[in-house]
Amino acid sequence: MALNITENIDGIFQLIGGNFSTAGEASTQLKHKLAEIGVDEEIIRRATIATFEAEMNVIIYAAAGWLHYYITPGSIKIRIEDMGPGIENIELAMQEGYSTAPEWVREMGWGAGMGLPNMKKNSDTFTVDSVVGEGTTVEMVINFP
Ligand SMILES: Nc1ncnc2c1ncn2[C@@H]1O[C@H](COP(=O)(O)OP(=O)(O)OP(=O)(O)O)[C@@H](O)[C@H]1O
Ligand SMILES: [Mg+2]
Structure with missing residues (x-):
């Protein structure tokens, strides 16, 4: 069932690298937004997992980034750019278990090498673009049932 909204909805959050104290805020706010407009619970679950993993990667690996979401009656599109x-080798980074997370990040419980595979698993369309020394852009689309 397509979503009963009359206008497309979009929003943007800024993400700051190394800022673990606010980690998860963007994905939590997006989750609330989706619930508020009546998105299917399973879709909310997938969008929240995928967004949270992308948000954490910016906080862990990048200096700063933006999370942009765009909701239409048929889908949600999420773009995270930092x-x-x-990422030098995207194919390698996409493999389950591959991680370059340093020891102090692993001690906090991150660095299982499951973030990118989980983003892909939870989205209908998934792309990663990256330029070494500049940054990374992840785009995910989840279609509404
Ligand atoms: N935004 C990014 N900028 C630079 N490198 C990244 C970025 N996202 C992922 N990577 C690289 O890809 C690897 C795999 O990422 P992935 O999210 O799958 O696992 P992880 O972050 O290492 O561990 P987990 O997500 O399970 O906590 C990372 O270890 C890092 O080397
Ligand atoms: Mg990760």
């Missing part, structure tokens, strides 16, 4: 080191 200014950071970029």
Whole structure:
């Protein structure tokens, strides 16, 4: 069932690298927004997981970034772009278990190498673009049932 909204809805959050104290805020706010407009619970669950993983990667690896979401009656599109080191080998980074997270990040419980695979698993369309030394852009679309 397509979503009963009369206008497209979009929003943007700024993400700051290294700012673990606010980690998860963007994905939590997006989750509330989706609930408020009556998005299917399973879609909210998938969008929240995918967004949270992308948000964490910006906080862990990049200097700063933006999370932009765009909701139409048929889908939600989420774009996370960052200014950071970029990803040298995307195919490798996409493999389950691959991680370059440093020890102090692993001690906080991150660095299982599951973030990118989980984003892909939870979205209907998933792309990563990256330029080494400039940054990374992840785009995900989740279609409404
Ligand atoms: N935004 C990014 N900028 C630079 N490198 C990234 C970015 N996102 C991911 N990477 C690289 O890709 C690897 C795999 O990312 P992924 O999210 O799958 O796992 P992880 O972050 O290492 O661990 P987890 O997500 O399970 O906590 C990272 O270890 C890092 O090397
Ligand atoms: Mg990750």
